Amino acid sequence: MINFEYSRTSSVKAALDVLAKNPGASFIAGGTNLVDLMKKGVATPQRLVDINNLPLKQISIDAKGLTIGALALNSDVAENEKVKKNYPLLVQAINAGASAQLRNMATIGGNIMQRTRCTYFYDTTLPCNKRKPGSGCGALKGYNRMHAIFGASDKCIAVQPSDMSVALAALDATVMVSSSKGERKIPFTDFHRLPGDIPEKDNNLQPGELITAIHVPVNSFNKNHYLKIRDRASYAFALVSVAVALKVNGNIIQSARLAMGGVAHKPWRLKQAEEMLTGSAIHDLSFAKLTDNIMQDAKTYEHNAFKIKLGKAAIAEAINKALQ
């Protein structure tokens, strides 16, 4: 690993001050993605600012919803009894990600800051516009089985691997951010971004900003399921994943949330499909019409065309599982 300066702070203000004075610095929390990228020589921060002592670990529920401090561990959220009861989709998605060890290290803020990436991003001997802007995209005409089918550009076709983010996108979460200018809120679906011409930017966080918390509004979804399809039964990135949250009253879907993972540079919220589901009778769902509509905008590459058929089947399966 290339050496770096290291500093440790114990308040949000001190952390922001250090970052303002050291533009080449990175915050480090769990480190599960960043340390890995530093070992590979993909990330080379001049300084690490250890924020683990910041008071941002709370998990609280009130009338407005769930607030999770940015430094709460993934496993602490997934094991929290109130979160299990009120936000089962979020818990399922967290437990679908990584391994038990990594979930004990990774924080909530770190989870959403993990890089949107592919194998070409990790291999410093190959071109990658995300790692080295202007060097080209190795995946575009390379081995692109894991890659995006929605919203990609000719600069980057990588996908964001966070399972938790798919659930947070579906549940209308908000990212709370602090900087020297004050605080701001970013709707979760606007947090990650599409690659366009600047694939090196995964999200809309501005320089000098620190995530302090994630808020998930209170909801009345009584049918929830997170389905993840991958190459092995556990501990692998999604080929496709589907987050479903439904409010079902009698036989009627009164409200629906639907998002996909493993298909785009960001969690892929399916608002049009949600509208199609709303008002439908649960025994009379036309999955063919629904999934054809979802996949009509899909663009595939040499090795990932299977994601259309798999995606359609996964959406139907996820909705059926939620309704069981």
Place this chain on the structure above:
Amino acid sequence: MNNQDQKDSRRDFLKKTTAMAALTISSPVLVKAGQHDEKIASFFEKMDLKIEVNGVAHQLSVEPRVTLLDLLREQLHLTGTKKGCDHGQCGACTVHVDGKRINSCLSLAVMNDGKKVTTIEGIADGDNLHPMQEAFINHDGFQCGYCTPGQIMSAIACVQEGHANSREEIQEFMSGNICRCGAYPHIVDAVMEVKKGGKSS
């Protein structure tokens, strides 16, 4: 050979000059940042680290880039914890930090200041093996043994967390530990036995 010499001397040169620069530019350990104290270590500067490993308190000095895994193996000579992939994908480096299982290869040692670490060397009671160690032996939970320290540390935590209620749940919550020999069914048997016996701690 010649090339190597040049590399080494260049590295030494860099190390010396950077260390000198670090000493002149910033006073080590404690610097005021804004209104708050900030602990800081510059390039090649070692940082104080207080850490308890298997009940023994250590006062160490480490470079920030040293991982907890390398600290355990290279500085404390606790080589029971294994380096497999060194990228958090295999679980051979699993240890407990403040009672939680983590991948020690992805944790910088300096991030564990003031913490309590338990490794495979710390779970037996004298000559009496931990119940999970005994169960791994009884069920042939290994062949080559390289992944075993990580498997056992992970398995103990899996039971303590309450994630060992069925074979399926054990498989899911042990998925961060890869066994190249394929001893998985026997590992699950071992975890099931300890869970049933309630001998997890």
